[in-house]
Amino acid sequence: MVDIFKNLNQNQIEAVKTTEGRVRVVAGAGSGKTRVLAHRYAYLVREFGISSSNILCMTFTNKAAQEMKNRIAKLVDKAYVNDYICTIHSFCVKFLRKEIHRIGYPKNFAIIDSLDEKALAKDVMAEMELDDAYTVKQFLDEVEIYKSINPYIEQIILPDRKNQLEAKCESYIICYILLQLETFSLDFKDLIEYTLYILNNFEDAKIYWQEQFNYIMVDEVQDCSRSDWKIIDILSQFYNNLFIVGDPDQSIYEWRGAVPENFINFKSDRDFILDENYRSTQNILNVANSIISNNKKRIPKNLYTQKSSDYIAVHFHGKSEEEEGNWIANQIKSLVKQGYDYGDFAVLYRASFISRVIEQALLKHHIKYIVWGGVRFFERKEIKDVLGYLRLISYKDDLSFKRIINTPSRKFGKVSLKKLQDLANEKKMLLYDTLVKYKDLPVFNKKSILDFINLIEECRAFGTTKSISDLLAYILDASGLISMYRKDSDQEQLDNISELINSIKYYEVSNAEEENLSLDIYLQDISLYTNADYKNSGTSVKLMTIHQSKGLEFPFVFVCNLTEGIFPSHRSIRERKRDGEEEERRLMYVAVTRAEKGLFLTESEGYNSSFKLEKYPSRFIKEIDENLIKVDGKIDPILYKGTEYLVNSIENEINPNDVIEGLNIGDRVKHKIFGEGEIVGVNSGHSYRINFNGKFRTILEEFLIYLGKK
Numbered sequence: 001m002v003d004i005f006k007n008l009n010q011n012q013i014e015a016v017k018t019t020e021g022r023v024r025v026v027a028g029a030g031s032g033k034t035r036v037l038a039h040r041y042a043y044l045v046r047e048f049g050i051s052s053s054n055i056l057c058m059t060f061t062n063k064a065a066q067e068m069k070n071r072i073a074k075l076v077d078k079a080y081v082n083d084y085i086c087t088i089h090s091f092c093v094k095f096l097r098k099e100i101h102r103i104g105y106p107k108n109f110a111i112i113d114s115l116d117e118k119a120l121a122k123d124v125m126a127e128m129e130l131d132d133a134y135t136v137k138q139f140l141d142e143v144e145i146y147k148s149i150n151p152y153i154e155q156i157i158l159p160d161r162k163n164q165l166e167a168k169c170e171s172y173i174i175c176y177i178l179l180q181l182e183t184f185s186l187d188f189k190d191l192i193e194y195t196l197y198i199l200n201n202f203e204d205a206k207i208y209w210q211e212q213f214n215y216i217m218v219d220e221v222q223d224c225s226r227s228d229w230k231i232i233d234i235l236s237q238f239y240n241n242l243f244i245v246g247d248p249d250q251s252i253y254e255w256r257g258a259v260p261e262n263f264i265n266f267k268s269d270r271d272f273i274l275d276e277n278y279r280s281t282q283n284i285l286n287v288a289n290s291i292i293s294n295n296k297k298r299i300p301k302n303l304y305t306q307k308s309s310d311y312i313a314v315h316f317h318g319k320s321e322e323e324e325g326n327w328i329a330n331q332i333k334s335l336v337k338q339g340y341d342y343g344d345f346a347v348l349y350r351a352s353f354i355s356r357v358i359e360q361a362l363l364k365h366h367i368k369y370i371v372w373g374g375v376r377f378f379e380r381k382e383i384k385d386v387l388g389y390l391r392l393i394s395y396k397d398d399l400s401f402k403r404i405i406n407t408p409s410r411k412f413g414k415v416s417l418k419k420l421q422d423l424a425n426e427k428k429m430l431l432y433d434t435l436v437k438y439k440d441l442p443v444f445n446k447k448s449i450l451d452f453i454n455l456i457e458e459c460r461a462f463g464t465t466k467s468i469s470d471l472l473a474y475i476l477d478a479s480g481l482i483s484m485y486r487k488d489s490d491q492e493q494l495d496n497i498s499e500l501i502n503s504i505k506y507y508e509v510s511n512a513e514e515e516n517l518s519l520d521i522y523l524q525d526i527s528l529y530t531n532a533d534y535k536n537s538g539t540s541v542k543l544m545t546i547h548q549s550k551g552l553e554f555p556f557v558f559v560c561n562l563t564e565g566i567f568p569s570h571r572s573i574r575e576r577k578r579d580g581e582e583e584e585r586r587l588m589y590v591a592v593t594r595a596e597k598g599l600f601l602t603e604s605e606g607y608n609s610s611f612k613l614e615k616y617p618s619r620f621i622k623e624i625d626e627n628l629i630k631v632d633g634k635i636d637p638i639l640y641k642g643t644e645y646l647v648n649s650i651e652n653e654i655n656p657n658d659v660i661e662g663l664n665i666g667d668r669v670k671h672k673i674f675g676e677g678e679i680v681g682v683n684s685g686h687s688y689r690i691n692f693n694g695k696f697r698t699i700l701e702e703f704l705i706y707l708g709k710k
C-alpha cells in the first residue's frame with residue numbers, strides 16, 4: 001500500500017494530520033488540494049481506524065467526484081471506497097432515499113433532469129393556456145426564483161395535499177409544483193431544498209446524519225451555494241470536524257448561485273495555504289497568473305513550481321476556423337509521433353457548440369475523440385432535426401421522414417404513422433411518397449400535414465436557385481422548427497443550430513467557385529461527420545467545456561476559439577457586468593491551469609455569422625505577457641484593434657459604476673422577465689422587494705441588474 005505521506009510537502013502533511021476541528025485549505029490550482037483531501041481520507045481510515053462510512057467527501061461535478069474517488073482508491077483498500085465520496089446532489093439522493101418518507105414521499109421518488117422539467121413545464125403551459133410569448137425557459141426561471149424565495153415545501157408540498165391536487169391550481173407556478181408532487185419528482189434544486197428541510201425539521205433525522213459523519217470534507221468549496229453551505233453546516237455541527245478546500249480564483253458557478261464569500265469568511269480553527277504547484281510548468285503557471293492578475297476582486301497568491309518548462313505556450317492564429325481545427329489535429333499527431341498517447345490531450349472550449357469545428361478536424365484526420373459530459377455535435381437532437389429536413393428534401397428517406405413528420409408537432413402520432421407505414425408496405429413505396437399520394441385520405445387530410453407536404457415540395461422545387469443556407473433559413477422558419485426551439489429557449493440548442501448555419505455559410509464561401517453547389521453534394525460532403533463510426537477502442541482525445549474540466553489535469557491542453565465575444569462571452573458580461581467578466585477570466589484561469597506540460601491557445605479569423613461577429617482574438621490572449629508565449633501563424637496587429645474596439649463597445653454598454661454590491665430602496669433595477677422596477681424593501685439574505693409597474697415581487701440579488709438611482 002502506498003505510503004500516505006509520500007510525495008506530500010510539509011504543509012500538506014500538516015493539513016492531512018490536522019484531523020480535528022474546522023480546517024480550511026485555500027490554495028491555487030494544482031497545489032495539491034484534492035491530493036491532501038484524498039490522503040487525509042486514507043490517513044483517517046488507515047491510521048485512525050475510522051470506518052469509511054463515517055466520512056463524507058463531497059464536490060460539485062461528477063467528473064471531479066470521480067477523480068476524488070479514483071485517487072482515494074489508490075490509497076486505501078477497495079472496501080473503504082464508499083458511496084459517500086460523491087457530489088452534493090448524489091449525497092442528497094442517498095439522504096432522501098432514507099428520509100423522504102417523513103414528508104410522505106416514497107423512497108423511489110423520481111429525479112427529473114432538465115429535459116423532464118421542460119416537458120412538465122410544457123404540460124402546465126398548455127393546460128393553463130399561457131400566452132405564446134412566454135417561453136419554457138422563462139417559465140422555469142420563474143419556478144426557480146419562486147423556489148428560492150418561498151418556503152414552498154411548507155406552503156405547497158406539505159399542507160392538505162389531497163385537496164390541493166383536486167382543487168384548481170391558483171397560479172401556474174403552483175400548478176407546476178403540484179404536478180411535480182403528483183409524480184413525486186424532484187429536480188436538482190429540490191434535492192438540496194428537501195434535504196435542508198428535513199434536516200431543519202426532523203430532529204432525529206438530523207441527529208442520525210450528524211452522528212453518521214465523524215468527518216466531512218468538501219472539495220471545490222468556492223462553488224457552494226447558500227443552501228449547500230447550510231447542509232454542510234448542519235451536518236458538521238455535532239462532531240465539528242469539517243475540512244474545506246478551495247480556490248476563490250476558480251469560482252465559476254456564481255451565475256448559478258455559488259457564494260464564494262462563505263468560503264472566504266469561514267471561521268476556521270486552522271488555515272493552510274499551499275503555494276507550490278505540482279501540476280504545471282513554470283511557463284504555464286506564469287501564463288495563468290498574467291491572466292488572473294487582471295481581476296480586481298481577488299486576493300493575490302504566490303504560486304510557484306519547480307517543474308521546468310520543456311514547451312513554451314503557443315498562441316496559434318488561423319486564417320479560418322478550418323485552419324484552426326487542422327492545426328490542432330496536426331499538433332496532436334506530431335506529439336503522438338513523439339511518443340505521447342491520444343489520451344494525453346484535452347481540447348477545452350467555452351461553449352459546447354464550439355466542438356463542431358474541432359470534431360470535424362479530428363474526424364478528417366482520423367483522430368479518435370470523445371466528448372466528455374456531452375453529445376457529439378452531429379448527434380445532438382436539434383442538429384439531427386435540422387439535417388432531417390434537408391435530408392428529406394434531398395432523399396425522401398423514411399428515417400428522416402419519421403424523425404421530422406411530428407417535429408414540431410403536427411398531430412401525427414404513432415397511430416397515424418402506423419397507418420401510413422402499413423399503406424407504404426402494401427404499396428412498396430417510401431413513407432413520404434405514400435403520404436403525398438394518399439394525402440386526401442381522411443386520416444391524413446389535415447391542414448398541418450398538407451402544409452408540411454407543401455413545404456417539402458416547395459423546397460424541392462427550389463433546386464439550386466436558393467443557396468443551402470437560405471434554404472435552411474427558410475425551412476427553419478416555415479416548418480415551425482425554430483419557433484419550437486425558441487419557445488423552449490434553450491440557449492445551447494439555439495447556439496448549436498446557429499453554429500450549423502454558420503458552418504454551412506462557411507462551406508458555401510469555401511466552395512464558392514463550385515457552380516451549382518447542390519444540397520445533395522453538401523449532404524454527401526458532411527456524411528463523413530454525420531455517419532462517422534464511433535467505435536472507440538484504445539485511448540482518445542478528450543473534448544469538453546471548461547466547466548466540465550474542473551479539478552482535472554491533462555499533459556497537453558488546447559483552449560480553442562479564443563475569440564473576443566465568445567470567450568469571454570459577451571452574453572455573460574451583458575448579463576452580469578463586471579462580475580460576469582471576472583467570472584469569465586476565472587474560467588480562463590481554470591482552463592489554462594489544467595495543463596501539465598503543454599498549453600496551446602487557438603483562435604482564427606473570419607466572420608461568425610451566428611454571432612454576427614467579425615472574429616478578433618480574445619482579450620485574454622492580449623493579457624498574457626508577450627515573453628511567455630510563442631505566436632504561430634501570421635497575425636496582423638490590426639486585429640488587436642478589433643479586439644480593443646469590441647472590448648470598448650461592451651465596456652460602454654455596461655456602465656462601469658454599476659457593480660451590484662448591496663442595493664438600496666429607490667434603486668432602479670432590471671429583471672430579465674419582469675422588466676424594470678424599483679426597490680421598495682430590502683430583506684435579509686440578499687433579496688429585495690421590488691415594484692414592477694405596480695406589481696410587487698421579491699427577488700434575489702443575483703437575478704437583478706442595477707440601472708441607477710431613481
Ligand code: ATP
Pocket residue numbers: 007008009012027028029030031032033034035036247250277278279550551552553593
Ligand atoms: P485544482 O485546483 O485544479 O483542483 P488541486 O489543488 O486540487 O488542483 P491536485 O489535483 O491535488 O491539485 O494536484 C495537482 C497535481 O500535483 C496532481 O497530479 C497531484 O498528484 C500532484 N501533487 C500534489 N502534491 C504533490 C506533492 N507534494 N508532490 C508531488 N506531486 C504532487
Ligand code: MG
Pocket residue numbers: 033034035219551
Ligand atoms: Mg482539485
